[in-house]
Amino acid sequence: MANQNLGNNYLGKVKDCFSIITLLHENLYFWQKIKGKMGGLFHSLLDIFTYCNEPRISRKISRYGDIYFEVYDPVSNQNMNFGSEQEVKMWLEQKYYH
Template identity: 40%
Template sequence: MKNKQLCVKQKVVKIHAYKDFNLLTKKILQSCWQGLINFLIPSEEPQVRQRVTRQGDIYWEVYDPATGKYFTSGSEIEMRIWIEQLYR
């Protein structure tokens, strides 16, 4: 019985590792693709990204290529206000 439980646990661990690897690979490819697009088609519009910390907290990063300014906030409202103030 212990052998079967160990075998099942090992398979579950392998499946989770495989899913994590696929997720990581997908994120890396998305990031590379977005970087290539940004390089080939530069934009003067603010670039907004929603990020997640290792603890699972969501925060916002904004970059304005026209001014070279960066802004980071844990609040979507603060991020929107910062963008609006750029264009007043």
């Protein structure tokens, strides 16, 4: 009986740790989204005051830790995501140098 209570206490503590880690991860993701929205607002204001027709490229990290590149093309008013720097370079060469 004592071993079962000890096991239940251990499992309860493990569950509590996972709950805390999950909560911290969700809070981190929330603040990253806020930061991204504020960055987007800043870029929008910057666009209003200084129009530039060159693409804007941002290196991003997904909530799963994967790196990707977000490209905004003001000429076509499109946002695109690429999985690697090489893909961005290929798109730039195709779009602007051919």
